[in-house]
Amino acid sequence: MPAILDPDAPDLSEWVSAGDGVVAAQCCAEPTALIAALAAIPGVGDGGLSVFAGMSYTDVFARVAEAGVRVVSYGGLGRTGKVPGLEVVPCNYSALPALFAAGRLPGDVVLLQVSPPDSGGRCSFGPAAEYLVDALPHARAVIAEVNERCPRTAGASIAYADLDAVVHTRRELATGRAGEPGEVEAAIAQHVAALVRDGDTLQLGVGTLPEAILRALGGHRDLGLHGGMITDGVLALIGAGVITNARKPRPDRGLTVTGAALGTTALLDALDGRTDIVFRATSETHAPARIAAAGRLATINSALQLDRDGNAGNESAGGRQIGAIGGQGDFLRAAAAAGGSAVVTLPAARIVARLDGPVSVLRADIDWVVTEHGARSLAGLTPSARRAALTELAGRDLDADA
Template sequence: MPPVLLDPVAPDLSPWLRAGDGIVVAQAGAEPTALVEAAGAHAQALGLSLFAGMSYTDVFPRLAAEGARVVSYGALGGTAKALGLEIVPCNYSALPALLASGRIACDVVLLQVSPPGADGRCSLGPSADYPADALAHARVIVAEVNERCPRTAGTTVAYDDLHAVLPTRRELAASAGVTPGPVEQQIAAHVAALVQDGDTIQLGVGALPEAILGALAGHRDLGVHSGMVSDGVLALIDAGVVTNARKAGADRGVTVTGSALGTTAMLDALDGRTDIDFRPTSRTHGLAGLAAAGRLATINSALQVDLDGNAGSEGISGRRLGCIGGQGDFLRAAVASGGSAIVTLRADRIVERLDGPVSVARSDVDWVVTEHGARSLRGLTDAGRRAAMRELAGGRLG
């Protein structure tokens, strides 16, 4: 049956909420902020938990200050500022199983979707990832149906499977553009030399990934299989650099991702495209999806790497600044594919010992790249690793 239409001025989710419910919230540009506010109004009284990822808004800090319990896979964007933020330290590939088992509760899923098409289905817009996996386990699905939400290819949900909807027309939350500096450009040049024509690449977002994407402009027939894509990926697709032509099977010719984290111009440009597929985390980070992606060049940034090669991406000196994410998943997959598993950082972030948790163990770290060059740690002894890392630090550590 058709979903219930919520009051656009004061949406009330109380008929669909139960005490102790776990609420899973779509992230980044797909965050349904008004629905989060509506659920948050009952969070303390009903003992609700809100599971959220990257947020471009201040909604989670405000709700946490009012007593809401906020849980995440990392400290990202506005979510990082939530008082008492609880973090589940895990590889991104673990999220689907954690949701399926109830270890991360997903009684209610809050989405932002496009209006239904002729097939009666709504696109999940610029972010499918973990909420798409949660849909099969949720008791209730509520969506903001936003006329401005791009209709993207990939994961969809039937309009009649939604329990309640909030019709809106608003611009999606987006990131500001970034301008790489000279150090990022130096690192990017070293990374580009490790990527071969025809490789399938994976990157994060930020100034350094954008610099790397720019440095790949001279490559040919690159593919993309990544948890997230940014403005730079779209630019390489439109320039004919990313073609996905050397992938096998159903992914040939298609960029596969979970989320788009970019500017408003990029999010608007996604509407109606069929060359970018938005898939659940189980597809983007699962073994089957990674095995079908071809020869991988995975490029991840770290907050710190120590002289033994352990990488930290979650925090420094007690400050939570990031997440484990998909680094471990993609680094292992790259080695298995015969590709390049790359960790990037500025030379001044190489340290004797990490100031935070080990996010990726030294046994999974291969290439490390700084502005001083690129070195492979695979097969090196402890002494060889430490010598290579000192070179990458520019001699700063003796």
């Protein structure tokens, strides 16, 4: 059975040493007490201890970074982008399982937040399974916050007896909420909704624009969902009978498949005990073969910027890391291969002559581009025709910006 640690001051030194790489749950599943305890590991100030962080909505990673812990991430989403000295590994989200397996991303210790054990002695991963499940087989130790407020979700789970150490808590989980859509987002959402067909399987990102798009889909029927993240907007469409997954191929017919949840306390409470929303590993949600088997896909993602050739920049703006490559390329390519809709959305003002940062998604992987001025398919267009289409969507002369 696992060792029981003090929830107010957990001592992780028996399982974590200064040279280790630690992997921590992200979004609403952040085990904040365990992450904060990394600052007390002997020798932490030497810079040898690292923690892999995902999308964060707390300041815990900033605090451990100030103590000398190296914070590594796949991007700068949420508050992660504000962590001092953040080190970013540019990679497709689908590559994370292989990077952990090969030791390219060290995962000596995994920190989880889980639900209390059920009658069979198993703890669910709550609102985040994803790359944690893929990192577990390669970890020397697994330490969990067993939180009475953590929803018991369907899908990934771990035996309580297989945990090396635990803290027992009853606290509110971290939450995040998208901003309220404005006129631009609402206009984009209406154009996107016209591209989505009844019965399509959705994949969307997170943020104000994706939430606006979800609201615009209220008149559709029998949509499915297979992706990396669900939000309050997804839950609303499930409740309205719009997302039913009824036309998905088996074995996922009737199931909303996701890796994590990001939203309000209402979303987290609604997940508890549900069996129609399933949380799975990144190796399942982002694998090309698994995406292709999810039905006719409509993948809808936002870009920070798009250049006049159609390349997307999703990582940085103004010299700051505020985004990530993420799974956008994974899903765009899968949608195109399966005859689905591959859509990139952004306000017209963010179509530019040159990107502020690196290219995150190549122009060859981008089909539909949608702004408040309309929607255009770039597939099959020559460079000059692409520029003409993007100039139309930008509503201005992009050459004048060069």
